[in-house]
Amino acid sequence: MSHHDASGSWQRILGSLTLAVLLTQLSWSGWALAIRPDFILVVLLYWALHRPERVSFGWAFVLGLLADFQDGVVFGQHGMAYGIGLYAAQYLRLRLLQFDPLRQAAQLLPVFLAVQLGVLLIGWLAVRPPDSLAILLPVMSNTLLWILIAGSLRLLYGKGVQHQ
Amino acid sequence: MAIPGQLMFARRLGPTARLLIWLGVGIACVSLDTRYQAMEGLRSGLAAVLQPVREVLRTPGVLFAEIGGFLTQHRQLQQERDALLRERMQLRSEAVSARALSSENTELRRLMQLPVRSSTQTVRAALLYQGQDWFAQRITLDQGSEAGLRAGQPVLDADGLVGQIGRVYAQSSEVWLVSNTDQLTPVMVERTGQRGLASGSGQTNLLDLRYLPAQTDIRPGDRLLTSGIDRVYPPGIPVGRVTRVTRPQASPYLRVDALPLAGIAHARTVLVLVGSPQVAPLPAQAVTP
Numbered sequence: 128m129s130h131h132d133a134s135g136s137w138q139r140i141l142g143s144l145t146l147a148v149l150l151t152q153l154s155w156s157g158w159a160l161a162i163r164p165d166f167i168l169v170v171l172l173y174w175a176l177h178r179p180e181r182v183s184f185g186w187a188f189v190l191g192l193l194a195d196f197q198d199g200v201v202f203g204q205h206g207m208a209y210g211i212g213l214y215a216a217q218y219l220r221l222r223l224l225q226f227d228p229l230r231q232a233a234q235l236l237p238v239f240l241a242v243q244l245g246v247l248l249i250g251w252l253a254v255r256p257p258d259s260l261a262i263l264l265p266v267m268s269n270t271l272l273w274i275l276i277a278g279s280l281r282l283l284y285g286k287g288v289q290h291q
Numbered sequence: 292m293a294i295p296g297q298l299m300f301a302r303r304l305g306p307t308a309r310l311l312i313w314l315g316v317g318i319a320c321v322s323l324d325t326r327y328q329a330m331e332g333l334r335s336g337l338a339a340v341l342q343p344v345r346e347v348l349r350t351p352g353v354l355f356a357e358i359g360g361f362l363t364q365h366r367q368l369q370q371e372r373d374a375l376l377r378e379r380m381q382l383r384s385e386a387v388s389a390r391a392l393s394s395e396n397t398e399l400r401r402l403m404q405l406p407v408r409s410s411t412q413t414v415r416a417a418l419l420y421q422g423q424d425w426f427a428q429r430i431t432l433d434q435g436s437e438a439g440l441r442a443g444q445p446v447l448d449a450d451g452l453v454g455q456i457g458r459v460y461a462q463s464s465e466v467w468l469v470s471n472t473d474q475l476t477p478v479m480v481e482r483t484g485q486r487g488l489a490s491g492s493g494q495t496n497l498l499d500l501r502y503l504p505a506q507t508d509i510r511p512g513d514r515l516l517t518s519g520i521d522r523v524y525p526p527g528i529p530v531g532r533v534t535r536v537t538r539p540q541a542s543p544y545l546r547v548d549a550l551p552l553a554g555i556a557h558a559r560t561v562l563v564l565v566g567s568p569q570v571a572p573l574p575a576q577a578v579t580p
Contacts, residue, residue, distance in 0.1 A: 161423075188316065192333075196334060197422055199427075199431065200424045206313070214306055214307070254325070255473070258494065
């Protein structure tokens with residue numbers, strides 16, 4: 128099975144994931160850091176929706192380890208949470224693809240929430256209770272980022288990005 | 292679940308099974324990391340690989356700050372210069388008297404046959420990266436073990452104590468801030484000399500002063516300095532300022548809130564004290580087992 132269309136080639140997937148890692152690596156601070164969306168997760172779920180055969184749990188886990196390193200937290204925290212997010216996205220995939228980005232985002236909000244609650248739970252069990260509920264702020268920014276990314280890509284490519 | 296590109300009846304693990312396997316791997320990772328500290332190799336490897344990336348990606352933030360600095364108003368700069376000139380004059384006069392006191396102190400110490408205080412060596416480091424961690428408060432500095440940094444060394448800025456070096460890599464290091472939960476700093480009240488323990492609360496602008504008896508003389512505005520009895524921090528570094536003192540009915544201790552003086556919010560460069568802290572030698576019976 129081969130894909131000859133340019134959208135969703137390996138270069139694009141790797142390129143967008145690299146961009147997500149680099150964006151996370153920027154020197155965020157203060158309130159910008161508090162609401163910083165989880166770029167890696169959003170990009171990962173985007174490809175999980177549009178190129179499901181190329182995004183595996185192994186990928187999600189390795190990217191999660193990278194995110195754990197970037198934030199200096201315990202290894203495996205994001206790895207497991209991204210796995211949960213990927214599972215949910217795969218489960219909802221056929222349903223989500225029928226909707227426009229705005230409605231997709233509305234349905235992905237619980238998925239982002241589940242991922243963040245996974246991070247919260249793992250950190251809580253492994254380290255200590257969280258200092259505040261600010262941990263739930265990125266759920267909103269992830270959803271907004273999804274609208275931004277999925278919306279602009281749909282404007283660029285139409286619905287062709289998804290699997291025909 | 293039908294995934295295109297895959298045979299429908301292929302003998303392959305389903306997504307649920309694969310998720311469970313990876314969750315198992317994740318749990319193994321977490322326990323290896325927290326219980327056995329077995330992942331430090333991976334961490335320092337990633338730190339070495341990502342060091343140049345972090346160096347490069349720090350520039351947008353620095354550039355942003357510099358553009359902001361360039362656009363500050365002339366009037367503001369003049370005011371700042373006047374304030375600095377005043378401060379310099381005051382510091383000069385203080386330096387003269389400090390020099391006199393220092394020589395007097397050395398002489399007295401020699402007379403009393405006490406060890407002479409060594410001057411502390413410092414390493415300048417800048418903020419490299421701040422990660423989003425909801426369970427701890429730390430920053431990453433751009434200096435590491437190659438510059439002589441070791442775990443446990445105190446980190447200060449112009450206003451006071453920032454924190455303590457945690458993990459150290461070759462060219463970068465992590466700092467646990469004083470406001471980090473579980474971070475204990477032995478302090479004393481500057482006005483009275485009363486000793487206590489300042490513990491982080493998890494919020495950047497709040498320290499708790501623990502285990503002070505209810506009759507302690509302490510009031511809002513008191514400055515807290517490191518006491519130096521922990522053999523980690525040298526004595527006399529400003530840590531915080533008391534903001535609120537309450538006397539709970541049920542507890543024999545006071546509830547004291549303090550505001551940390553140093554903050555990464557207003558300083559991007561810090562000093563790390565790399566020399567060993569100046570501590571009095573242990574009494575003889577404590578050294579011999």
